[in-house]
Structures are given as structure tokens and as C-alpha cells.
Amino acid sequence: MGEVMNKPLYVAPQSYRQRRLRDAARLLPILAVFLIILPMLWGEAGSDLRSSGQDAIYLFVVWLCVIIAAAVLARRLTPGDTPADEDKG
Amino acid sequence: MPFNLLVFASVAYVVMLFCVAFLAERRAARGAVKWLRSPLVYTLSLSVYCTAWTFYGAVGYAARSGLEYMTIYLGPTVVFVGWWWVLRKLVRIGRQYRVTSIADLISSRFGKSNLLGVIVTLMCVTASTPYIALQLQSVTLSFGVFASATADGWAKPDGNVTSLWVTIGLAIFTILFGTRNLDANEQHTGIVTAIAVEAVVKLVALIAVGIFVIWGLASGPADILARIDASPMAEWHMKPSRWTGLIFLSAAAVICLPRMFQVLVVENSDERHLATASWAFPLYVMLMSLFVIPIAVVGLELMPEGSNPDLFVLTLPLSQGQGGLAMLAFLGGFSSATSMVIVASIALATMVSNHIAMPLWLSLRPAKPVAGDVRRLMLLSRRLSILAILGLGFAYYQSSGGAEALASIGLISFVGVAQILPAMLGGVFWRGATRTGAIWGLCLGFAIWAYTLFLPSFGADGVLSEQILAQGPLGLGWLRPQALFGVAGMDPLIHALFWSIALNAFTFCVGSLLTFPGPVERFQGAAFVNVFEVDSGNAHGWASHGRAEAEDLLVMAQRILGDEEALAFFEAEARAQGRAGYLPDPTSGFIDLLERRLAGSVGAATAHAMISQIAGRAIVSVEDLMAVANEAAQIKEYSSKLEEQREEMTRTARQLRDANDKLTTLSVQKDAFLSQISHELRTPMTSIRAFSEILTEGDLPGELVTKYGHVIHDETKRLTRLLDDLLDLSVLESGTVQLNLDLSNLRGMIDRAMAAACHTRPEREFIIHRDLPTEEIFLRTDSDRLTQVFINLISNARKYCDATNPELRIAVRQKGGRVTVDFIDNGSGIPKDKQALIFEKFARLTDQTKAGGAGLGLAICREVMANLGGTISYLPGQWGGAFRVTVPLRLEVAQK
Numbered sequence: 001m002g003e004v005m006n007k008p009l010y011v012a013p014q015s016y017r018q019r020r021l022r023d024a025a026r027l028l029p030i031l032a033v034f035l036i037i038l039p040m041l042w043g044e045a046g047s048d049l050r051s052s053g054q055d056a057i058y059l060f061v062v063w064l065c066v067i068i069a070a071a072v073l074a075r076r077l078t079p080g081d082t083p084a085d086e087d088k089g
Numbered sequence: 090m091p092f093n094l095l096v097f098a099s100v101a102y103v104v105m106l107f108c109v110a111f112l113a114e115r116r117a118a119r120g121a122v123k124w125l126r127s128p129l130v131y132t133l134s135l136s137v138y139c140t141a142w143t144f145y146g147a148v149g150y151a152a153r154s155g156l157e158y159m160t161i162y163l164g165p166t167v168v169f170v171g172w173w174w175v176l177r178k179l180v181r182i183g184r185q186y187r188v189t190s191i192a193d194l195i196s197s198r199f200g201k202s203n204l205l206g207v208i209v210t211l212m213c214v215t216a217s218t219p220y221i222a223l224q225l226q227s228v229t230l231s232f233g234v235f236a237s238a239t240a241d242g243w244a245k246p247d248g249n250v251t252s253l254w255v256t257i258g259l260a261i262f263t264i265l266f267g268t269r270n271l272d273a274n275e276q277h278t279g280i281v282t283a284i285a286v287e288a289v290v291k292l293v294a295l296i297a298v299g300i301f302v303i304w305g306l307a308s309g310p311a312d313i314l315a316r317i318d319a320s321p322m323a324e325w326h327m328k329p330s331r332w333t334g335l336i337f338l339s340a341a342a343v344i345c346l347p348r349m350f351q352v353l354v355v356e357n358s359d360e361r362h363l364a365t366a367s368w369a370f371p372l373y374v375m376l377m378s379l380f381v382i383p384i385a386v387v388g389l390e391l392m393p394e395g396s397n398p399d400l401f402v403l404t405l406p407l408s409q410g411q412g413g414l415a416m417l418a419f420l421g422g423f424s425s426a427t428s429m430v431i432v433a434s435i436a437l438a439t440m441v442s443n444h445i446a447m448p449l450w451l452s453l454r455p456a457k458p459v460a461g462d463v464r465r466l467m468l469l470s471r472r473l474s475i476l477a478i479l480g481l482g483f484a485y486y487q488s489s490g491g492a493e494a495l496a497s498i499g500l501i502s503f504v505g506v507a508q509i510l511p512a513m514l515g516g517v518f519w520r521g522a523t524r525t526g527a528i529w530g531l532c533l534g535f536a537i538w539a540y541t542l543f544l545p546s547f548g549a550d551g552v553l554s555e556q557i558l559a560q561g562p563l564g565l566g567w568l569r570p571q572a573l574f575g576v577a578g579m580d581p582l583i584h585a586l587f588w589s590i591a592l593n594a595f596t597f598c599v600g601s602l603l604t605f606p607g608p609v610e611r612f613q614g615a616a617f618v619n620v621f622e623v624d625s626g627n628a629h630g631w632a633s634h635g636r637a638e639a640e641d642l643l644v645m646a647q648r649i650l651g652d653e654e655a656l657a658f659f660e661a662e663a664r665a666q667g668r669a670g671y672l673p674d675p676t677s678g679f680i681d682l683l684e685r686r687l688a689g690s691v692g693a694a695t696a697h698a699m700i701s702q703i704a705g706r707a708i709v710s711v712e713d714l715m716a717v718a719n720e721a722a723q724i725k726e727y728s729s730k731l732e733e734q735r736e737e738m739t740r741t742a743r744q745l746r747d748a749n750d751k752l753t754t755l756s757v758q759k760d761a762f763l764s765q766i767s768h769e770l771r772t773p774m775t776s777i778r779a780f781s782e783i784l785t786e787g788d789l790p791g792e793l794v795t796k797y798g799h800v801i802h803d804e805t806k807r808l809t810r811l812l813d814d815l816l817d818l819s820v821l822e823s824g825t826v827q828l829n830l831d832l833s834n835l836r837g838m839i840d841r842a843m844a845a846a847c848h849t850r851p852e853r854e855f856i857i858h859r860d861l862p863t864e865e866i867f868l869r870t871d872s873d874r875l876t877q878v879f880i881n882l883i884s885n886a887r888k889y890c891d892a893t894n895p896e897l898r899i900a901v902r903q904k905g906g907r908v909t910v911d912f913i914d915n916g917s918g919i920p921k922d923k924q925a926l927i928f929e930k931f932a933r934l935t936d937q938t939k940a941g942g943a944g945l946g947l948a949i950c951r952e953v954m955a956n957l958g959g960t961i962s963y964l965p966g967q968w969g970g971a972f973r974v975t976v977p978l979r980l981e982v983a984q985k
Binding site for chain 2: 057064
């Protein structure tokens with residue numbers, strides 16, 4: 001888009017942090033999916049039997065960590081602004 | 090526990106909800122919505138995701154399939170944690186374009202197409218009806234649990250009667266609080282608050298049962314872990330296809346389910362609430378699933394063989410004599426069921442009424458878009474829709490009868506609504522997505538869902554015959570509903586999900602690539618995809634010369650929005666336009682705004698259609714757009730023309746001003762010239778008159794007569810010379826002088842000039858420096874005129890050179906096609922401030938008598954040189970008076 005060309009290439013440290021926070025907010029679900037899918041690779045080859053207790057503890061710990069990370073990000077992100085130029089660094 | 094106590098508790102609970110909703114509505118009406126519209130209430134209202142199916146069913150699911158139940162909650166967790174990707178945009182679009190339902194979102198994104206609205210509505214109704222039936226069933230079943238447990242003579246109530254009463258109660262509640270306001274964007278504060286309360290009840294109920302199980306029946310978490318290892322649930326089958334498939338499915342469902350869309354987007358009052366919900370809602374569902382395994386494990390251990398694990402949440406406390414806890418659990422399940430049914434029926438009723446009932450009415454009475462009370466009609470249609478949807482759910486429950494048939498309907502319903510996902514995400518992120526593509530994708534996905542999952546769910550010989558299920562239609566094995574294209578090894582649910590979503594998305598993309606979107610579609614597409622870019626709202630489809638009458642629009646708006654509100658809106662707009670009264674100009678901007686306002690009530694497609702009927706253009710055609718574009722181009726061109734003309738005017742004005750200045754100067758010059766010339770003429774005339782008077786008196790001696798006669802003669806000669814010069818000058822200035830071009834030697838001309846000029850002050854001895862060889866140049870010019878210039882210059886030197894031993898140097902140089910002749914004397918020269926004046930007429934530096942001329946010589950020289958294509962100028966810095974004459978070697982006539 002033409003307007004992006006006219007904007008400065010680099011931004012102030014504060015905006016920079018805000019942008020990286022948005023990047024983190026975008027990456028978090030991908031990380032979450034990775035961690036949730038990971039148990040599929042566990043266990044012995046050829047068998048799909050898993051230990052319920054272990055898996056449950058792992059999944060709930062992952063779940064809680066993701067929620068905490070989301071809470072931290074949500075607190076610091078400001079959804080109100082309109083980021084038209086998000087892909088810049 | 091006595092059954093009537095249970096009924097009493099339920100009724101009391103419902104009355105409490107009524108009160109909560111009523112108070113919330115009252116507070117909202119007074120404007121005190123701050124607390125009612127907090128992020129907490131928003132997050133809790135999202136809990137309509139957790140229905141009775143998940144409340145009761147999760148434990149049964151865990152007992153049967155281990156940890157797989159968690160997928161139903163993990164999918165939404167991923168979606169909410171990743172709110173920056175999708176939810177944020179959906180909520181922004183929903184708020185900006187006053188989206189009333191998911192069908193409205195799809196329909197307005199794809200060019201306000203009502204066909205799409207109808208398709209999505211039908212899909213949602215089809216997929217949700219069994220789900221509503223499931224809720225009725227769970228409530229009825231939970232009633233049954235208590236009834237069967239009593240030993241005081243209460244017979245197990247008739248399930249049909251119970252479910253009928255539940256349905257009627259829900260219908261009353263929903264109609265009462267769901268259709269008070271017409272504008273969906275005014276939001277159902279009462280219902281949302283009631284739902285939030287129900288969310289707390291179900292969470293508290295489940296946690297209470299969980300805590301009772303962990304610390305009451307078992308002795309803490311460690312004991313539970315040990316019991317898990319000892320139970321039949323110690324190991325579970327992790328099937329990767331189901332694990333990933335179900336996570337995807339629940340993630341899709343959480344944004345596509347009509348009830349979720351309702352609370353997530355439509356009821357959202359502040360985008361910032363989403364940030365809180367992004368972690369709070371995952372936390373909520375995590376807490377909801379935390380105690381599922383303990384309850385399942387302990388239930389399997391303690392409950393008798395063959396008891397239904399779906400009802401452990403109720404039966405476990407009941408079997409342990411915890412009646413109060415069981416009652417709480419019952420109310421939790423009741424809450425889950427009622428909140429889901431209420432929100433789902435509101436969402437579906439909005440869709441049915443906006444996309445099916447209203448367009449139908451509009452097409453039946455096209456001539457009267459402004460007549461009739463649309464507002465009451467709309468409310469009536471919504472109420473009827475709610476009744477119809479609940480009735481449909483009840484009928485489905487009645488007809489399906491058995492509990493087993495409904496058990497799996499939750500996930501089946503999820504797959505059904507997940508068909509909207511490609512069109513929704515494509516519409517929101519891809520500008521190239523078209524209406525046709527969306528229609529193809531939705532229809533195909535829906536058909537595959539029905540064929541591979543929904544219809545087979547009725548069991549063999551339910552709808553599809555067993556023969557079709559086993560061998561495919563007409564014996565075509567590759568079309569077997571549960572093994573499409575030979576994919577037989579898959580779980581039926583995942584098989585259906587895989588094929589329906591894959592082919593849906595594929596068809597959607599291909600359809601979009603192959604077709605060309607209409608103008609409204611392209612406008613809407615750009616507006617939705619670029620919703621975060623500022624001022625994307627320009628994309629309105631109303632041509633500026635619409636024929637809408639403000640009054641007609643007002644009448645229609647009053648029918649939909651209500652008198653007061655419509656008047657207030659129109660008045661505000663009129664004021665914004667700077668007009669008094671209630672009727673703003675029906676500009677495209679105003680009509681666009683009005684359409685959006687109405688869309689909040691009746692949906693984008695209907696609002697567009699209604700305004701079209703008044704504005705007189707059903708759709709904006711490409712031709713219209715072209716016309717608008719042409720108009721814009723013409724205006725642009727016109728303005729640039731104006732700009733050009735303005736510049737030209739400025740230029741002309743400047744020229745005129747210059748010309749005027751010149752004229753003024755010339756006029757001054759003319760006056761000066763006239764006064765000069767009268768002066769010049771008067772002096773000789775005065776002496777002539779005086780002497781001739783003396784002569785006419787007679788009595789004069791002869792020599793005096795002779796002397797006076799001479800004086801008169803001299804003065805007459807002077808006059809004649811002056812008049813000759815003037816005549817000469819005027820001829821030269823007008824450029825009409827006749828030049829006699831010939832070839833002549835420069836040296837000869839200078840010789841002649843020297844000879845002629847020596848009559849001027851012959852008493853002065855001049856030393857002349859000449860370089861004769863350089864003078865041997867033949868010029869093609871008017872030699873007489875040039876010589877005249879030379880004579881003038883030499884005479885001037887003779888006249889004005891004030892040196893005691895005067896010298897005159899004549900230097901000739903040839904340079905290119907031009908010859909310069911310098912006349913340099915050794916006098917004091919001309920002062921710098923006079924140098925500019927000497928070529929003017931009547932310019933004389935010294936006393937007039939001394940010069941003995943009229944002061945026209947140099948002026949004549951300048952004119953002569955101009956006529957000869959050359960120049961004459963004063964040459965400063967030569968320690969004396971110096972003039973330079975430049976002439977072309979060959980004067981071409983054209984150069985004249």
C-alpha cells in the first residue's frame with residue numbers, strides 16, 4: 001500500500017514494544033496449539049494408550065500457563081488503537 | 090428429596106432470574122449500565138458455550154473416552170488466547186456495521202445478499218434445533234433423576250410434560266426480555282445479566298461437587314491421582330485425528346455458533362472487554378473442566394455398575410445423601426440448559442425474522458414500504474420466531490424420544506455450524522471472497538454435513554436406509570455416507586468434518602476465484618477486510634443523486650425505530666448539516682448512516698432493501714458506479730481547467746498591469762517630450778520673432794539688417810535641423826525607415842565620417858589613433874546610416890572632450906558575425922549616473938548653448954543601430970568617453 005511508503009521506517013521504542021506485544025499476542029495461540037498437540041507424540045510407538053493422570057496434569061499446567069500469559073499480554077495490550085502499519089519494525 | 094421441593098426450587102430460581110433481568114433492564118433504562126456492562130459480565134455471558142451437554146455430558150464423556158472431553162474446551166481457549174487474530178476483528182466489524190447475527194455478518198459482507206442470509210439462517214436453525222432439544226432432554230432427565238430417587242410416592246413425572254413446561258417457561262422468559270427492544274444493538278442487558286448470574290451458578294455448582302468429591306469422598310488431590318491410576322480410566326486412547334479434529338471443531342464452533350456470536354459480537358458493548366475475556370474465558374472453561382475427571386473417576390468407583398455416567402454430577406451427591414449439593418448441581422445444569430436455549434433462540438429468532446420473515450413481507454407488500462407499522466410487525470415476527478424455534482426444538486425432542494439418539498448431537502451440531510467458518514474467515518480476511526463462492530461453499534459443506542453426519546445420526550433406516558449406509562446410493566461404494574471417496578478408516582465424525590470443511594473451503598476459494606463480485610460486494614469486502622483502517626466507512630453504495638425524499642425516509646425510520654428516536658436521529662443529522670428542523674438533505678452520507686442505523690434493527694440486507702425502495706434504486710449497478718466515477722473525473726478535469734484559466738487570468742492581469750504601467754510611463758514621456766519640444770521650438774521662434782519685429786520697424790542701419798537677417802536665417806536653419814531630426818527619429822522609431830543595403834568598406838565609412846565631422850569645432854586639434862588594416866572589412870549594411878552614426882560620435886567627441894590635448898582612438902574588431910567599432914577619447918567621460926540617460930531624447934549633460942544641438946543625436950544613433958540590427962552603448966572604464974557600436978557583418982533583411 002502506498003501510504004506505508006511515506007511513513008518512517010523505524011518507530012519510537014514505546015511503539016516498538018507495543019508492536020512486539022502484538023506479535024506475542026499473535027504467537028501465543030500458535031504456541032498453545034503446539035503444546036496441546038504435543039501429547040500426540042508421546043507414548044510407545046504403535047500404541048495409542050496414554051496415562052490419564054500424567055496427561056491431565058500436563059494439559060492443565062499448560063492450560064494455566066497459557067491463561068497467565070494471555071492475561072499478562074491482555075493487560076498490556078491496548079486494543080482500542082488502530083494499527084494500520086503492523087508489519088513494521 | 091421431595092419432588093415438589095425440586096419444582097419449587099426451579100420455579101424460585103427462574104423467578105430470581107426474572108428479577109435479575111428486570112432490575113438490570115430498569116437500571117439500564119436509567120443509564121446506570123456501568124457495572125452491568127463490565128468485562129466480568131461480558132466474560133460470564135460467554136459461558137453460554139457451556140451448555141447442559143457440557144455440564145452433565147463432560148463427566149460421561151470423560152468416563153467413556155478419557156481426556157478427550159478436554160478438546161471441547163481447549164479449542165475455545167486457543168481462539169480466545171489468539172483474540173488478536175480473529176475475535177478482535179469480528180467484534181470491530183460487528184460494532185462498526187451494527188451486525189445483528191452471524192447470518193447478517195455473512196450477508197452484509199457479501200454485498201448485503203439476502204440469499205446468503207437465508208442460507209446461513211437455515212443452516213443455523215437446522216444445526217441448532219437438535220441442540221435445543223438436547224437441552225430440553227437434559228433438564229427432563231435431571232428432573233427424572235430426582236423423581237426416581239424419591240421414595241415418598243412421587244411417581245417419575247412424564248418427561249413430555251416436564252419438557253413442555255420448561256419450553257413454555259423459557260419461551261415466556263425469552264420473549265419478555267429478548268424482544269423488548271427492536272434494535273439488536275441496544276442489546277439485551279437484562280438477558281445478558283441473567284446469563285452472567287447463571288454462569289456463576291453453574292461454575293459454583295460444578296466446583297462444589299468437585300470439592301465434595303476430592304475432599305469429601307476422596308482425601309485430596311494425591312488420593313484422586315491414585316484412584317485415577319486404579320480406575321478403568323487409568324489409560325485412555327489418544328487418537329491424533331480426533332484430538333486435533335475436535336480441537337479444531339470446538340475452536341470453529343465457538344465463533345460460528347449463533348448463540349456464541351450473539352454474546353461475543355452482538356452483545357459486546359466495549360471492545361476492551363475482549364481483552365479481559367481473552368484470558369478470563371479460558372480460565373472459566375478450565376475451571377469447568379478441572380473437576381470433571383475426579384467426578385468421573387469417583388463416580389465410576391462408587392456408583393453401581395451400569396449407571397449413566399452423564400448424570401454423575403447429580404447422582405453422586407444424591408447417592409451420598411447430599412441433597413442440598415445435588416440441588417445446587419441440578420440448578421447448575423438447569424442454568425446451563427436455560428441460558429443456552431434463551432440466547433440461541435434470540436439469535437435464531439433475529440436471523441429468521443430479519444432474513445426470512447421481513448424480506449418475505451417486503452416482497453409481498455412491495456408498494457408499501459412506509460405504510461403499516463413495521464416496528465410492531467418486527468417485534469411480532471421475532472416473538473413468533475422464538476416460539477417457532479422453541480417449538481421446533483420441542484418437536485424434535487418429542488420425535489427423537491430416546492436419550493441415546495441425542496447424546497452425540499452436540500458435536501454433530503458443531504460440525505453443522507462450522508460450515509460457516511470458511512465463508513466467515515474468508516470474508517473477513519480476503520477481499521477476493523465473493524458471494525457466489527460463499528454460496529457454493531456453504532451449500533456444498535452443508536450438504537456433505539447432512540449426508541455424512543446429520544442424516545446417518547438418525548440411525549440405520551432412520552432417514553437413510555441401511556442399504557445406502559452400507560453400500561452407498563445406487564450401489565456406488567465411493568459415495569457411502571461414512572466412507573466418502575473410499576476413506577473408510579476414519580471416525581465418522583472426523584470423516585464428516587474433514588470432507589465437509591475441506592470441500593467447503595475448496596469450493597469457496599474456487600468459486601471466489603472464478604466469479605466477479607458485484608459493486609456493493611466489493612465495497613463491503615473492502616470495508617470489512619480493512620475495518621481497522623481509518624475512514625473505511627466511505628464505501629457506501631448510494632449514488633449522490635438518489636431520489637430519496639427526506640420525509641419518506643423519516644416516515645419509514647419512524648416505523649422501525651419509533652417516533653421519538655427517529656425524530657431525534659433526523660434532527661441531529663439535520664443540525665449536523667446546518668439545517669433547522671427535522672429534515673436533513675438526503676445526501677448519500679446521510680442515507681448511508683440511516684441504513685446502518687436501520688441495519689441494527691432489521692439487518693443489513695433488509696435495511697438496504699427498504700431504503701432502496703424509497704431511494705428508488707434497488708442495487709447500485711456498475712453503470713451507476715461508472716457514472717459516479719465519470720462524474721468525479723469530469724469534476725476533476727473541470728477543476729483543473731478552472732485552475733488553468735485562473736492562471737491564465739493572473740498572467741493576463743499581470744500583462745495588463747505591465748501594459749498599463751508602460752502606457753503611464755509613455756504618457757509621462759510624451760508629456761515630457763511635448764514640453765521639451767515646445768521649449769526647443771520656442772527658443773529659435775522667440776529670437777526669430779524678436780528680430781523680425783525689429784526688422785519690420787525699419788530705420789535700421791544696413792549692417793544691422795544683415796546681421797539680424799543672419800540671426801533669423803541661423804535660427805531657421807536650427808529649426809529646420811530640429812524638425813529634420815524629429816522627423817528622422819520618428820521614422821526610425823516607427824521602424825518604417827527605408828534602408829539602402831549595399832556592400833561597403835568600413836574604413837571608407839570612417840574616413841567619410843572623419844571628414845564630415847571635422848566641421849564641428851574645426852579649431853580643435855585632435856590626435857586620431859586608427860589601426861587601418863583592421864578596418865579593411867566589407868559590411869553589408871546601409872552605409873549612409875552607419876556613417877551618420879559615426880559622424881555623430883566623432884562630432885560628440887570633438888564637442889565634449891575636455892582634455893587639453895584631445896585624442897580619439899577608433900578600434901575595430903571582428904568577432905563572429907559581428908563587428909565592433911569603439912570610439913574612445915581621453916576626456917573625463919560621462920558620469921556613471923548619467924550613462925543611462927545619454928541615449929534618451931533631449932538628454933543633454935551640459936549647457937544647451939554650448940552643445941548647440943537639440944540633444945537628439947544619440948537617440949537617433951540608437952534608433953539607427955536598432956534598424957541596422959546592431960547596438961550602440963556607452964563603454965565604461967576606458968579613462969574617457971567611449972562608445973561601442975556593434976553591427977552585423979551581413980545585415981539580413983529579415984533581421985530588420
